[in-house]
Amino acid sequence: MAKEPGISVLTGDDAAQYIRDVAGTIDAGTVKGLLRAATHAEGELKSDISSSFSQGGTGQLSRNPKATLLQSRGRIKSAGAFLDLVYADIQDRGGVIYPKPGNKWLRFKGSRGWATVASVTIKGKGYVARAAKAAAPGVNQIMGREIGISISRPKMPKKK
Helix, strand or coil: CCCCCCCCCCCHHHHHHHHHHHHHHHHHHHHHHHHHHHHHHHHHHHHHHHHHCCCCCCCHHHHCCEEEEEEECCEEEEEEEECCCCCHHHHHHEEEECCCCCCCCEEEEECCEEEEECCEEEECCCHHHHHHHHHHHHHHHHHHHHHHHHHHCCCCCCCC
């Protein structure tokens, strides 16, 4: 039976090494893609936070999102853009703020002097969901490109 042009047959150690090379290259490409995709998502999140507040005074909230790779037992598991401010979730989803235990009142300094209230209800801005939706096409494109590049890199070893 004649071999088709361009097809190599690998066996034994050569085949095992090729499979390890492909897996390593795909892992590296996936990590690179995840970080690039997370950085893209970070930019979308920062942009949406900035546009969600009409006063423009988002302060630390718009500067806080960070692209992060998450590890599980030494291997990269996933990546994303994360906010680590204690008030980020309530700003995004909304909710009621109560005084700390032992205090009866919340005190705020506003444009009209100091305000004292038992609780405050915050309407959520929804910036996380909007940013995720806006980032999705770019994330898919980035991951597809990086994994495609990774798959095309390993070269079949020459048969000896």
